[in-house]
Amino acid sequence: MTPRDVPDANSPDDGRAGNGSRWSDLERPPLNAGALRRALVREGGLWTGVDVVQRTGSTNSDLVALAAAGKAAEGAVLVAEEQTSGRGRLDRRWSAPPRSGLFFSVLLEPVGVPVARWGWLPLLTGVAVATGLSKAAGVDTALKWPNDLLVTVAGAERKAGGILAERAGDGAVVVGVGINVTLREDELPVPQAGSLALAGAVGTDRDPLLRGVLRSLEQWYGKWRGAGGDPALSGLQETYAAGCSTLGRTVRAELPGDRSLTGEAVAVDGDGRLVLATADGVQEPVGAGDIVHLRPV
Template identity: 85%
Template sequence: MTPHNASGPSRWSDLDRPPLNATALRRGLLHEGGLWTSVDVVQRTGSTNSDLVARAGAAEEGAVLVAEEQTAGRGRLDRRWTAPPRSGLFFSVLLRPAEVPLERWGWLPLLTGVAVATGLSRAAGVDTALKWPNDLLVTVGGEERKAGGILAERAGEGGVVVGVGLNVTLRADELPVPQAGSLELADAVSTDRDTLLRSVLRSLETWYDRWRAAGGDPVTSTLQETYAAGCATLGRQVRAELPGDRALVGEAVAIDGDGRLVVATAEGTREAVGAGDIVHLRPA
């Protein structure tokens, strides 16, 4: 029998999806000298990114905001991102990389992708590939599926909020589109969201500290090399849908020093793409 109360379903009404344990998360993540300074878990919000951007002025670097349910989550190009309560990880973090020149801040979404993939590999046993610039791909039935995404937004002077949305226990009949995926559908060895979140945030702290210590240099920090190694876009034929209704078709051949995707066209030209929608056409 499904438990309920007068105010609606109990927070335990889906026993396959227990709530996050905020106390245990704080105990595991907050320590003297560490990056993370606060961890707040809310039951429901429109967008953790919007909330954290709004409070960035009063928040310390390393603030983490997690939602059990997001009703107005946004991906790139203002696409909506919604999922059933407690079926995924929806969180944002506040970073202030003062030691890093502004022109290198564009690496933050890519750094987050590397950190998430590394953390999930350890905690979920899932091979997560990165689709440039900020999609997280898993393999379901031999097919690449999008299971998550990353969105970075400026937060006042000197701050960046990076948000991550990740489908964890979504079942096939709950997917927003047939091409989507989840860790459960990718046969993850664990879908315990507390464990996954701790692993991802520890990985993010490690990568962020390394990048910051290198002054944001993507070579010295090994970020450029590591991102390229895990990037499913490289070596593929792609169509880049660029601002101004322009499209560029060719092979994705490299990630340059600014984190841009370098596309080689059939005409023999190379163009670095800094923003736009990328469609994987077929293996090169």
């Protein structure tokens, strides 16, 4: 994959993505695409290419299209300095100021893993992002099932990121990640949102943060794929449960058709579903695809 394949791409000779106004906010310098490639792309490694574009609608949409056209292979990483049509689960929309976060997608082809276990990829990515940020930013990141990244700001949990996985043909998945890095209070889309900076990150330089997250994702994906996608054998299920703030809380799962289910979140099962213990003494698993909203009670 090359930058010329992506809408609004811009890759000057110095390896940095941007245009004439890329230094307009000196607190938010552009990513160094060349340095990222040198640090991440290596023989025998997962990442086969890293491209940074100045502005695009959605890195997920772009990478799905490139995969469909045969212009991207496993290990392709597409990063945007700004997304104008960023998408979350259930096609929810969100946006952030240019260069204020990490907005990227990766193409994975989990050969040897049964399709029934591909539902673990968003949860795996959550674990990888949380562990990567813990090391690179010094921020304790919790996971809200199924796809939210939480940080603590002024004693309260706030959403600082999200994950979206989409099929890209029969044998591939595109996983998109959005992380608020330097958003200030007056830039937050909603009061419940947060950022690494607001959570007291020891560093907000996006280059080392992205390297740390992608290296962590490479490690966890390798473990999971090496175990044939078995979440228990790879250690993924246990690690996810340890970092999931949803477990142990009473929540209400809002389901399609104005239905809801209330209970204590007691486990994440082998299929990645959240298990709720209801007042009737029944344990009900709910899948991410069945949830409209998951709210604390």
